[in-house]
Amino acid sequence: MTTTEQSTAPAGGQHAAPTAGRGVRRLLGALAGLLAAGVALGIAELFAGFIGAASSPVIAVGNAAITLTPESVKQFAIRTFGEDDKIALVVGTLLIIAVYALVIGLVGLRSRRLGVAGIAVFGLVGVVAALTRPAGGLFDAVPSLVGAVAGSLALLALLRPLTLPSVGDRHPEVTSTTTPGGATATTQTQDGMLGRLRDVLGSGDRKGTGLDRRGFLLTSGVAVGVTAVAGGGGRLLQRRFDVAGARSELALPTPASAAPALPAGADMSASVEGLTPLFTDNREFYRVDTAITVPQIRPAEYSLELTGMFDTPRTFSLDDLLGRSDLIERDITLTCVSNEVGGGLAGTARWLGVPLGAFLRENGVRDSSDQLVCRSVDGMTIGAPTRSALDVPDAMLAVAMNGEPLPVEHGFPVRMLIPGLYGYVSACKWITGIEATTYDAFDAYWTERDWAAQGPIKVASRIDTPAPLRRFPAGRRAIAGVAWAQTRGIGLVEVQVDDSDWMPAELSPEVDADLWRQWVLSFDFTPGSHSVTVRATSSDGEMQTDARTAPFPNGASGWHQIVVVAS
Numbered sequence: 084m085t086t087t088e089q090s091t092a093p094a095g096g097q098h099a100a101p102t103a104g105r106g107v108r109r110l111l112g113a114l115a116g117l118l119a120a121g122v123a124l125g126i127a128e129l130f131a132g133f134i135g136a137a138s139s140p141v142i143a144v145g146n147a148a149i150t151l152t153p154e155s156v157k158q159f160a161i162r163t164f165g166e167d168d169k170i171a172l173v174v175g176t177l178l179i180i181a182v183y184a185l186v187i188g189l190v191g192l193r194s195r196r197l198g199v200a201g202i203a204v205f206g207l208v209g210v211v212a213a214l215t216r217p218a219g220g221l222f223d224a225v226p227s228l229v230g231a232v233a234g235s236l237a238l239l240a241l242l243r244p245l246t247l248p249s250v251g252d253r254h255p256e257v258t259s260t261t262t263p264g265g266a267t268a269t270t271q272t273q274d275g276m277l278g279r280l281r282d283v284l285g286s287g288d289r290k291g292t293g294l295d296r297r298g299f300l301l302t303s304g305v306a307v308g309v310t311a312v313a314g315g316g317g318r319l320l321q322r323r324f325d326v327a328g329a330r331s332e333l334a335l336p337t338p339a340s341a342a343p344a345l346p347a348g349a350d351m352s353a354s355v356e357g358l359t360p361l362f363t364d365n366r367e368f369y370r371v372d373t374a375i376t377v378p379q380i381r382p383a384e385y386s387l388e389l390t391g392m393f394d395t396p397r398t399f400s401l402d403d404l405l406g407r408s409d410l411i412e413r414d415i416t417l418t419c420v421s422n423e424v425g426g427g428l429a430g431t432a433r434w435l436g437v438p439l440g441a442f443l444r445e446n447g448v449r450d451s452s453d454q455l456v457c458r459s460v461d462g463m464t465i466g467a468p469t470r471s472a473l474d475v476p477d478a479m480l481a482v483a484m485n486g487e488p489l490p491v492e493h494g495f496p497v498r499m500l501i502p503g504l505y506g507y508v509s510a511c512k513w514i515t516g517i518e519a520t521t522y523d524a525f526d527a528y529w530t531e532r533d534w535a536a537q538g539p540i541k542v543a544s545r546i547d548t549p550a551p552l553r554r555f556p557a558g559r560r561a562i563a564g565v566a567w568a569q570t571r572g573i574g575l576v577e578v579q580v581d582d583s584d585w586m587p588a589e590l591s592p593e594v595d596a597d598l599w600r601q602w603v604l605s606f607d608f609t610p611g612s613h614s615v616t617v618r619a620t621s622s623d624g625e626m627q628t629d630a631r632t633a634p635f636p637n638g639a640s641g642w643h644q645i646v647v648v649a650s
């Protein structure tokens with residue numbers, strides 16, 4: 084047999100290894116699949132470093148998964164993982180890829196062609212996910228394509244040492260016998276040229292098992308190195324797209340109308356331990372969106388395009404918006420429709436922005452439009468009622484949050500806010516377009532997923548302290564929390580302990596109807612376990628309903644009730 088035959092033989096591929104080597108061979112085959120997938124992903128990350136993080140197959144596939152998963156599963160994920168839902172998704176995606184890769188390695192042992200085909204399918208999924216992204220371009224296919232090619236080459240290289248020509252046809256001098264126990268006894272006299280070379284290198288297939296362990300080890304090392312260097316380098320390169328620097332350099336204009344001064348004692352959290360502060364730190368502010376990688380928009384490249392039912396559809400730059408002479412600064416509590424009773428998906432900030440009603444009127448938004456479809460740079464569509472955008476005081480295109488440019492996760496450089504409406508129908512982040520249209524003509528992202536087209540915020544109240552199931556000494560202690568009914572204001576908060584009468588709580592001074600109010604009630608707890616319930620009434624007299632509903636499809640309702648133990 085010739086050397087040429089030897090080197091070409093494995094390409095066609097299949098050699099029955101002696102029984103003893105089979106388990107090891109399978110294990111290494113599966114490992115080869117895993118390592119090849121690592122190379123594919125690493126190289127893909129490297130290319131995504133030049134094109135943008137959203138073109139990375141893991142991110143693109145994760146994003147596609149978010150778009151395609153049913154609402155119930157999404158709700159489950161938000162409930163289970165909270166704000167770590169995106170990390171959970173990426174980890175989940177990687178686990179699925181890992182299992183798939185192990186299988187590809189095993190298949191590749193039997194047939195190289197099928198193994199490579201498996202990687203091609205894997206690449207194709209990445210390509211499709213990247214290209215079907217709403218904001219995707221043709222270039223976004225490159226990382227998945229190049230990654231798949233690199234992964235295939237890696238797979239072939241890794242399988243090679245595992246599929247050496249098997250015993251009989253390689254060294255006729257080698258005789259091997261299989262004992263009844265299945266172990267292989269081999270006598271070998273490697274005197275061929277290649278055999279001698281292998282002996283010198285110490286990488287010989289000494290036992291004639293069809294395995295070149297040392298070769299596999301070397302190739303694996305190279306694969307791991309490529310994965311780490313390409314993947315790590317790619318992630319570093321992807322940071323070039325970060326706009327953190329540009330954000331910190333952005334000078335904020337002064338508002339024509341500043342936020343009203345806070346009344347004395349507006350924030351009771353200083354004196355009540357465990358009570359939510361009146362204003363939420365930007366870093367503490369809840370975040371809800373479908374973006375795995377936060378969209379990065381450079382201020383210089385930003386534009387907001389008005390289309391549809393406007394008399395004068397126009398495009399605005401960020402400077403156009405920042406340079407206006409009618410900017411307002413307002414305190415507004417933002418709430419998510421996915422918030423459970425007692426949940427934390429609500430926060431308050433001081434926002435600065437362009438007054439939305441004036442802006443829309445100026446550009447001649449038509450009366451016949453009842454829906455504004457707000458488009459974000461990542462393709463999200465948020466359908467807001469035109470009426471509210473025009474008429475709700477303090478609705479704005481916000482550019483700043485608590486005295487800083489909008490944090491990138493909260494919509495830098497521009498987002499919409501309409502007090503009184505849940506975020507999913509009003510608070511479009513990274514907003515780049517407003518199309519004046521009708522509800523008949525278009526279903527926005529969440530509406531398509533059966534959430535209510537209209538999302539007014541329900542009257543709500545929450546107990547912050549004591550924490551549920553908390554044990555504390557019997558006697559007097561504060562029960563406290565927050566309540567909100569944006570645009571209407573909170574008029575009354577009542578607390579019930581076990582089946583006591585409803586007791587009115589003390590309210591923090593009203594700052595603005597768009598803001599939540601803190602409430603506190605001092606109560607003398609007798610030893611034992613107690614249930615504590617809270618309910619709020621808006622300033623215009625609507626009491627929060629006690630009928631429990633889940634967040635889907637238009638917001639949770641029901642009174643927040645907890646159990647605590649005094650001892």
Ligand SMILES: Nc1nc2c(c(=O)[nH]1)N[C@H]1C(S)=C(S)[C@@H](COP(=O)(O)O)O[C@H]1N2
Nearest residue numbers: 369370371372373419459463506507510512
């Ligand atoms: N582009 C974009 N804007 C979005 C969303 C989104 O997924 N994408 N989610 C909306 C939802 S459901 C809510 S509750 C608010 C949350 O805003 P925050 O993350 O700044 O708290 O943003 C809204 N704006």
Ligand SMILES: [Mo]
Nearest residue numbers: 419420506507
């Ligand atoms: Mo939301």
